[in-house]
Amino acid sequence: MMKPFVFLLLSLGGALSLKICSFNVQSFGESKISKPQVMNVILASISRCDLMLIMEIKDAKGKAFPQLMTRLNRRFTERSPEYGYIISKRLGRKSYKEQYAFIYRKKLVSVKSVYQYPDVQTEDLDAFAREPFVVWFSSTNTEIKDFVIIPIHTTPEAAVKEIDELYDVYQNVSKHLQSQNYIIMGDFNAACGYVPKKEWRNIRLHSDQSFLWLTGDKLDTSVKTSTKCAYDRVVLHGETMIKAVRSDSVEVYDFKQVFGLTEPEALAVSDHFPLCFTVNAARKNG
Numbered sequence: 085m086m087k088p089f090v091f092l093l094l095s096l097g098g099a100l101s102l103k104i105c106s107f108n109v110q111s112f113g114e115s116k117i118s119k120p121q122v123m124n125v126i127l128a129s130i131s132r133c134d135l136m137l138i139m140e141i142k143d144a145k146g147k148a149f150p151q152l153m154t155r156l157n158r159r160f161t162e163r164s165p166e167y168g169y170i171i172s173k174r175l176g177r178k179s180y181k182e183q184y185a186f187i188y189r190k191k192l193v194s195v196k197s198v199y200q201y202p203d204v205q206t207e208d209l210d211a212f213a214r215e216p217f218v219v220w221f222s223s224t225n226t227e228i229k230d231f232v233i234i235p236i237h238t239t240p241e242a243a244v245k246e247i248d249e250l251y252d253v254y255q256n257v258s259k260h261l262q263s264q265n266y267i268i269m270g271d272f273n274a275a276c277g278y279v280p281k282k283e284w285r286n287i288r289l290h291s292d293q294s295f296l297w298l299t300g301d302k303l304d305t306s307v308k309t310s311t312k313c314a315y316d317r318v319v320l321h322g323e324t325m326i327k328a329v330r331s332d333s334v335e336v337y338d339f340k341q342v343f344g345l346t347e348p349e350a351l352a353v354s355d356h357f358p359l360c361f362t363v364n365a366a367r368k369n370g
Contacts, residue, residue: 100225100365102192105133105337106316107358108237108271113143116353117151125339125353127156130167132337133360134189135221139237139271141171141183149185156187170195172217177210184217184235196220196230199260201253211249213239218253220261227328227364231265232257236272243273244283251288254321265325268295269318271356275301276313289319296320298334298361305336307355309347316359333362 107129109116116122130136141149149171157165168190174181188195203215214237222230234253238246250268258266268289273279284290290297298318305316318334320326337358340350 102134102223102226102363102365103132103360104135104233104267104269104363105129105358105360106137106139106235106269106271106318108139108316108354108356110140110354110356112138112141112152113148114145117148119352121349122353123152123155125343125345126152128343129337129339129358130156130187131159133187133358134192136187136358137233137235137270138185138187139182139235141185142181143183144174144181149183153187166190168195170198170219172200175214175217177213182214182237184214184237186219186233186235188221192225193221193223196222197261199257201234201256205252211252212236212246213242216250216253216257218257218261220263223363225366227366228265228324230263231267231325231363232261232263234266234268236268236270238271238273240273240278243278244280244287247272247274247279247289248287250319251292254289264322265328266321267318267325268321269316269359271315272317273315274317275315276306276311294321296326298329298331299359303334303336303359305357305359307340307347307350307353307357316356318359318361328364329361330364333360335360 153169156167160166167187169185169187171185172183174183176182197220199218201216201218203212216234216236218234220232289295298320301314303314304312306313
């Protein structure tokens with residue numbers, strides 16, 4: 085006979101559901117790796133999630149992120165690490181470069197394919213400061229068996245243009261990756277003056293009703309108490325993708341409150357809180 089506690093976990097989805105997060109870690113590099121308190125918060129934030137997009141990796145030597153993964157996987161056996169990752173090349177204009185990375189639980193998701201958006205449309209060359217590093221994932225335990233994530237970290241002053249251009253990115257990616265399920269997520273800088281209300285009607289990703297904005301304008305992902313800004317967003321596309329995610333699963337992980345940090349201590353981690361949502365577990369027959 086199944087124990088009540090085990091039955092409760094299964095009936096609620098338990099470990100079979102998939103928590104997906106995004107986190108702009110703000111200038112992540114060797115300086116943050118060297119700060120134990122900062123790393124403790126970052127590692128705790130990642131370990132809450134089954135799949136996390138990390139943004140703003142600014143480490144020219146390429147040493148900080150592997151160290152992050154080593155520390156994360158120390159919690160598990162060396163022979164069978166819990167987390168895998170995939171990381172983009174350094175992206176940016178001129179000398180300023182950043183990387184996108186995805187960290188994922190290897191038992192729950194795997195990488196099917198990777199596509200670096202070329203950002204070379206003849207009518208709008210170099211639209212993005214950090215062009216999306218697109219990853220197609222598979223997941224056997226969720227309602228959807230595969231999904232594509234299009235990540236973005238916009239330039240604040242060009243947020244309107246870059247968010248609008250994500251519509252073209254979707255059109256391009258959907259021709260290269262044969263999935264019906266799409267997630268566009270990251271630091272859109274979609275608040276606090278960077279995207280005026282009057283501009284939303286000009287943003288195709290927002291005006292096209294086939295895209296569902298899972299996160300609204302009132303969701304505060306800013307660490308600073310003096311600002312309330314919905315910088316970070318999640319947009320879904322595809323009927324099965326939209327049905328597989330409950331809007332009430334969206335959460336902002338307030339590590340400042342969780343760890344009892346002062347504002348300066350929290351800002352040493354990042355000026356953004358992680359943003360998360362959950363994909364439903366696969367339904368059991370019978």
